Amino acid sequence: MFTGIVQTQATVISVSEVEGIKRLVLSVPGQYLQRLDLGASISINGCCLTVVHFELGIRDVVGQVYFDVIDETLRLTNLGDLVQGKKVNFERSVCFGTELGGHIVSGHIHTTAVLSDIDFNGDNCSFKFNLAPKWLKYVMHKGFISINGASLTVGDVDDSGFYVHLIPETLKITNLGVSKINDLINIEVDQQTYTIIDTVERYMKNNT
The missing domain is CATH 2.40.30.20 (Elongation Factor Tu (Ef-tu); domain 3)
Structure with missing residues (x-):
């Protein structure tokens, strides 16, 4: 669940095929990857994706986060148009106690x-x-x-x-x-x- 308050923009590092699934790698300011767990949900251009891998760079200034994107998601969203260098909207899932400044967003693109x-x-x-x-x-x-x-x-x-x-x-x-x-x-x-x-x-x- 998300609030629709975009936290930052991430940059597409690569888009590739891994065992028939599209692998999306994004560069993100390190502060937005703190206390992140594998399997966590992140909204990318409003689409709820699952973290499959992440890395933090030197001094945690910049990190990379990896997602696998299935065909159904590519069909319904604009994620299939992403190429290296493109910017995407990035929001971590809401936590209890977080200020709800937008509205309840599921991350399920219609x-x-x-x-x-x-x-x-x-x-x-x-x-x-x-x-x-x-x-x-x-x-x-x-x-x-x-x-x-x-x-x-x-x-x-x-x-x-x-x-x-x-x-x-x-x-x-x-x-x-x-x-x-x-x-x-x-x-x-x-x-x-x-x-x-x-x-x-x-x-x-x-x-x-």
Whole structure:
């Protein structure tokens, strides 16, 4: 479980095939790997991945963390597009007593959206994401959404997608600041909204 508050950006060191599974190696500031255990869950671009190996460098300044990514994850997320040098959003799983500054995020990506417009106006920045109708029904004005693992508030919603408004700090801390038009972005809709809408739809279907 995560909060959607991205802690840092990690850099892709390598992407390779290991016994038919994609092995992803990231370089991470060492402070974010302290007291890490094998098998721990980390959110990478909003996708919950399991640590299979990690190393800390000299004086623990920089470390490397390894993940195995299966086909189903590659199909549903933008992790299949990662290449050496790319930046990804990084968040350790939440601990008891941690301040919950975003919203509850499972790390189970529902789909991807296409970044279709970027509008800068001084320090204000708006992104427009095109999203399939199957998933757009779960996106509500002023509701929560996880975008590449970042917990954000939904702005306007129209027939093709939705808008979010980003402050400079979000652009600096996350990889949304280097995103470009037509990029695929990982989306996790708010689980509570998802559950309510699906429950109501099933009820209506079964009682008509």
